[in-house]
Amino acid sequence: MLDLGLPPDPDGTTEGFAILSEILKVHPLAKIIVASGHEARESALKAISEGAYDFYKKPIDADEIGFMVERAFKLYDLEVENRQLQEKKENTPLPGLVTASSKMEEVCSIIERISPTAVSVLLLGASGTGKELLARALHELSERKNNPFVAINCGAIPENLIESELFGFEKGAFAGAIKQVKGKIELAEGGTLFLDEIGDLPLPLQVKLLRFLQERVIERIGGRKEIAVDVRVASATHQHLEDHIVEGRFREDLFYRLSEIVVNIPPLKEREGDALLLAHNFLNKYAIEFDKRVKSFDREAARAIAAYDWPGNVRELENRIKRAVIMSDSKRISLEDMEINYNDDHVETLNLKEIREKNDKTAMIKALSLSNGNISETARLLGISRPTFYGLIKQYNLNIEK
Ligand SMILES: Nc1ncnc2c1ncn2[C@@H]1O[C@H](COP(=O)(O)OP(=O)(O)OP(=O)(O)O)[C@@H](O)[C@H]1O
Numbered sequence: 001m002l003d004l005g006l007p008p009d010p011d012g013t014t015e016g017f018a019i020l021s022e023i024l025k026v027h028p029l030a031k032i033i034v035a036s037g038h039e040a041r042e043s044a045l046k047a048i049s050e051g052a053y054d055f056y057k058k059p060i061d062a063d064e065i066g067f068m069v070e071r072a073f074k075l076y077d078l079e080v081e082n083r084q085l086q087e088k089k090e091n092t093p094l095p096g097l098v099t100a101s102s103k104m105e106e107v108c109s110i111i112e113r114i115s116p117t118a119v120s121v122l123l124l125g126a127s128g129t130g131k132e133l134l135a136r137a138l139h140e141l142s143e144r145k146n147n148p149f150v151a152i153n154c155g156a157i158p159e160n161l162i163e164s165e166l167f168g169f170e171k172g173a174f175a176g177a178i179k180q181v182k183g184k185i186e187l188a189e190g191g192t193l194f195l196d197e198i199g200d201l202p203l204p205l206q207v208k209l210l211r212f213l214q215e216r217v218i219e220r221i222g223g224r225k226e227i228a229v230d231v232r233v234a235s236a237t238h239q240h241l242e243d244h245i246v247e248g249r250f251r252e253d254l255f256y257r258l259s260e261i262v263v264n265i266p267p268l269k270e271r272e273g274d275a276l277l278l279a280h281n282f283l284n285k286y287a288i289e290f291d292k293r294v295k296s297f298d299r300e301a302a303r304a305i306a307a308y309d310w311p312g313n314v315r316e317l318e319n320r321i322k323r324a325v326i327m328s329d330s331k332r333i334s335l336e337d338m339e340i341n342y343n344d345d346h347v348e349t350l351n352l353k354e355i356r357e358k359n360d361k362t363a364m365i366k367a368l369s370l371s372n373g374n375i376s377e378t379a380r381l382l383g384i385s386r387p388t389f390y391g392l393i394k395q396y397n398l399n400i401e402k
């Protein structure tokens, strides 16, 4: 805790602020609580924007400051833990992928195990979960890595163009075909072909793709000869292909060809601890990219990142942090910078006292109802004496009158 003592001088070079900045230089994760009695609001804003953890207006109240320090310790522990996880992740086998979650580590290990093989892989995951990143990792880890990785988004190309995009065409194949053009499949020779949004592939092309997967040869549009192509196929979708099959929108035989191995990618909210880990990662990345001095998240922002559902998964998290880094003027990203609609009530408490109290109350209410409000019986069920029971009722302010 740093006692500024003096009011800040007009050019902002107060000794206290200089110390604040020196401490943060030596130990960037230090939680500094600044106390000042003068120009409270101005000092508070300046201290926080200089990287202080919190501001305290004198006179000092021991309980209040105790509470503040306790929370600072918790945040510090969390940040240190995140750092450690981040360091651990640097050993991650998959290029560019950040995770410390056991579910994702399982996904990574599947990708690692199948990368040397030629099996077709279907990556299933909601939007922004990292389908393309994993497809690229699959390629990078394989012996095909020095050959092309070619991605095609079947949902983004107009139906009448997908065929020529995939298979290419010969000169004169149709009006406007002024020269021969190779398709994506052929361009991926020796490498990996990534068929993104495979659920959007029109039925006629599903037939043509199936033929390629079976025979491993293609014919360019307007071409007469078969061309053998050696590619590894990875595809991805956020849709339920089984439903599409039932509805006749997706061919079952193609589904089985594409899904020799299916990899289910969990949404971000199911990856314990990953949201904060990724957030720190993106913060560092974009602070360097945009030459910003922002170093961390403030308490509310950190809690919100951990508690938010992230419906748009890693992509949403990355975009929000990128925007926050660009917009931020201080060393810490605030909850407002993140623009997350977040309510503190949803956060699970880790405070042991609060957890015990909650459990005590639940047990007391249960015991009361089981014993029909009979106090002696309730106390017996709880394994405590009647006076202790009355003491707890008073302590927790419970209303037990029927
Ligand atoms: N585990 C991760 N670690 C680091 N960056 C990640 C991770 N997962 C995803 N990203 C990043 O998040 C963004 C979205 O990932 P990607 O494009 O692979 O997702 P997607 O599932 O293909 O999304 P969409 O359905 O929107 O196409 C990319 O910038 C990617 O680099």
Ligand SMILES: [Mg+2]
Residues within 6 Å of the ligand: 131, 132, 196
């Ligand atoms: Mg994608």
